[in-house]
Amino acid sequence: xxxxxxxxxxxxxxxxxxxxxxxxxxxxxxxxxxxxxxxxxxxxxxxxxxxxxxxxxxxxxxxxxxxxxxxxxxxxxxxxxxxxxxxxxxxxxxxxxxxxxxxxxxxxxxxxxxxxxxxxxxxxxxxxxxxxxxxxxxxxxxxxxxxxxxxxxxxxxxxxxxxxxxxxxxxxxxxxxxxxxxxxxxxxxxxxxxxxxxxxxxxxxxxxxxxxxxxxxxxxxxxxxxxxxxxxxxxxxxxxxxxxxxxxxxxxxxxxxxxxxxxxxxxxxxxxxxxxxxxxxxxxxxxxxxxxxxxxxxxxxxxxxxxxxxxxxxxxxxxxxxxxxxxxxxxxxxxxxxxxxxxxxxxxxxxxxxx
Amino acid sequence: xxxxxxxxxxxxxxxxxxxxxxxxxxxxxxxxxxxxxxxxxxxxxxxxxxxxxxxxxxxxxxxxxxxxxxxxxxxxxxxxxxxxxxxxxxxxxxxxxxxxxxxxxxxxxxxxxxxxxxxxxxxxxxxxxxxxxxxxxxxxxxxxxxxxxxxxxxxxxxxxxxxxxxxxxxxxxxxxxxxxxxxxxxxxxxxxxxxxxxxxxxxxxxxxxxxxxxxxxxxxxxxxxxxxxxxxxxxxxxxxxxxxxxxxxxxxxxxxxxx
Numbered sequence: 001x002x003x004x005x006x007x008x009x010x011x012x013x014x015x016x017x018x019x020x021x022x023x024x025x026x027x028x029x030x031x032x033x034x035x036x037x038x039x040x041x042x043x044x045x046x047x048x049x050x051x052x053x054x055x056x057x058x059x060x061x062x063x064x065x066x067x068x069x070x071x072x073x074x075x076x077x078x079x080x081x082x083x084x085x086x087x088x089x090x091x092x093x094x095x096x097x098x099x100x101x102x103x104x105x106x107x108x109x110x111x112x113x114x115x116x117x118x119x120x121x122x123x124x125x126x127x128x129x130x131x132x133x134x135x136x137x138x139x140x141x142x143x144x145x146x147x148x149x150x151x152x153x154x155x156x157x158x159x160x161x162x163x164x165x166x167x168x169x170x171x172x173x174x175x176x177x178x179x180x181x182x183x184x185x186x187x188x189x190x191x192x193x194x195x196x197x198x199x200x201x202x203x204x205x206x207x208x209x210x211x212x213x214x215x216x217x218x219x220x221x222x223x224x225x226x227x228x229x230x231x232x233x234x235x236x237x238x239x240x241x242x243x244x245x246x247x248x249x250x251x252x253x254x255x256x257x258x259x260x261x262x263x264x265x266x267x268x269x270x271x272x273x274x275x276x277x278x279x280x281x282x283x284x285x286x287x288x289x290x291x292x293x294x295x296x297x298x299x300x301x302x303x304x305x306x307x308x309x310x311x312x313x314x315x316x317x318x319x320x321x322x323x324x325x326x327x328x329x330x331x332x333x334x335x336x337x338x339x340x341x342x343x344x345x346x347x348x349x350x351x352x353x354x355x
Numbered sequence: 356x357x358x359x360x361x362x363x364x365x366x367x368x369x370x371x372x373x374x375x376x377x378x379x380x381x382x383x384x385x386x387x388x389x390x391x392x393x394x395x396x397x398x399x400x401x402x403x404x405x406x407x408x409x410x411x412x413x414x415x416x417x418x419x420x421x422x423x424x425x426x427x428x429x430x431x432x433x434x435x436x437x438x439x440x441x442x443x444x445x446x447x448x449x450x451x452x453x454x455x456x457x458x459x460x461x462x463x464x465x466x467x468x469x470x471x472x473x474x475x476x477x478x479x480x481x482x483x484x485x486x487x488x489x490x491x492x493x494x495x496x497x498x499x500x501x502x503x504x505x506x507x508x509x510x511x512x513x514x515x516x517x518x519x520x521x522x523x524x525x526x527x528x529x530x531x532x533x534x535x536x537x538x539x540x541x542x543x544x545x546x547x548x549x550x551x552x553x554x555x556x557x558x559x560x561x562x563x564x565x566x567x568x569x570x571x572x573x574x575x576x577x578x579x580x581x582x583x584x585x586x587x588x589x590x591x592x593x594x595x596x597x598x599x600x601x602x603x604x605x606x607x608x609x610x611x612x613x614x
Binding site for chain 2: 043335339342
């Protein structure tokens with residue numbers, strides 16, 4: 001079996017940030033928040049970039065114990081056909097969205113690469129920026145997506161603890177820890193411009209997870225200097241299956257982690273989704289967080305049918321409309337930006353040259 | 356006051372402003388008006404045909420007497436920048452293009468090689484080409500040779516607020532250049548803009564320092580005054596700095612009186 005990569009276990013790569021995460025007093029949290037805000041303001045100004053997820057399918061071949069899409073869940077399965085994808089995109093466009101994240105479960109015979117590529121093609125006709133959060137792919141497959149206009153992928157390692165990882169992923173292709181760990185590098189090599197990483201917080205000991213995630217981001221930035229890297233901070237949410245996480249990640253710890261990441265990674269996007277409450281999201285916007293999802297529907301077909309009956313991957317916590325969320329950002333003197341990219345930069349030839 | 360000449364255009368204001376990073380479009384517009392700027396840069400990324408509320412181009416084109424200088428921020432290669440320039444010209448109708456190519460999307464440092472490639476092509480196509488560059492005197496001359504209308508060396512990293520940390524190199528660029536030199540990026544306060552003008556810059560480009568100020572309009576006004584003061588001081592003849600005191604017992608008295 002292949003051994004773990006050096007960056008994953010080299011504590012020196014995160015030694016500067018570790019003390020910030022190990023403190024737990026209110027005064028140090030406040031100081032760290034002020035520093036995170038100052039760093040964010042300098043590099044990103046008062047802009048919050050917005051994106052929205054589009055769930056294409058909830059078919060899945062994996063047995064992740066914490067996920068509502070796992071293949072042993074009994075809820076109905078569904079995938080959008082090309083006409084439905086188009087309708088969803090138009091509904092999203094009507095909300096002003098210009099940046100979409102296409103999601104599926106792990107690869108199945110029903111929902112595989114060809115289906116996903118077709119979805120990217122359609123999305124790229126309607127949205128300036130298209131990213132994908134699906135299953136690990138080969139370099140050639142990533143190149144195929146990049147050529148169709150996919151500029152980013154998101155792939156969470158879920159947990160950086162190899163033993164926990166094995167126990168949490170009961171079957172399916174996702175069981176291979178290292179294969180998943182190397183996925184962002186394959187995507188970049190295939191010409192995908194930016195990769196989003198994250199750990200599903202609550203699965204393993206939080207400080208250790210945070211430090212491994214930080215090392216992962218730094219490793220990617222150093223090794224692939226032209227690639228964009230972003231970090232998300234998903235916490236486990238209630239889902240069908242009723243999984244209870246082993247570790248509690250408090251609001252205060254999550255905030256501390258995000259502040260520390262901003263200090264340790266001053267110029268990358270830090271992302272917060274609608275998994276979090278409106279209170280937490282509004283509070284964190286601009287204090288390190290620079291990119292947020294809006295009006296999220298985590299059911300397949302959720303933008304067109306308000307009462308879509310398929311299972312959701314997790315329960316959304318901040319269920320405000322795009323309008324209401326933007327109003328909250330503006331009240332904080334922040335500018336919600338729906339389009340912060342242009343299709344002019346999705347040139348496939350240029351993408352090949354970069355790879 | 357002399358005008359700033361860029362290509363066939365002349366401007367009485369020597370403060371160029373960026374339009375990103377503001378808390379709202381209205382805060383941005385208010386700052387532009389307060390500054391009296393006549394030239395602003397705007398990213399193609401922020402042009403939104405679909406949604407007027409999210410669009411920067413539309414509101415900017417409503418300000419009378421304002422010339423737009425679209426920029427290629429987001430481009431990682433010369434090819435992408437050229438494509439972005441073509442689209443920007445079509446959308447804005449402006450012949451100006453700020454060539455901004457940063458292959459690393461994090462620190463946003465300009466790529467000198469790709470920038471030179473793109474500028475050569477765009478100058479050949481008749482654009483008024485304004486490249487954002489590292490403060491490299493050789494690159495500045497190479498860009499002048501291919502027909503750029505100005506060079507815009509960085510004072511320090513975008514958004515860093517580190518001021519004129521490249522001052523020594525910018526001075527060489529100014530000394531050698533036959534086209535206007537404009538410091539772009541890194542300026543934190545009006546005094547730094549003033550210093551850049553005193554040094555010999557023809558204009559300065561500011562964005563973050565205005566956009567993130569508590570009162571962007573007041574800060575924009577302050578920058579405008581500082582730029583004017585620096586330019587006027589330079590033309591008035593700044594007293595040379597004397598590096599050493601004059602010894603009371605002259606060191607050269609042994610040479611005797613000059614004959």
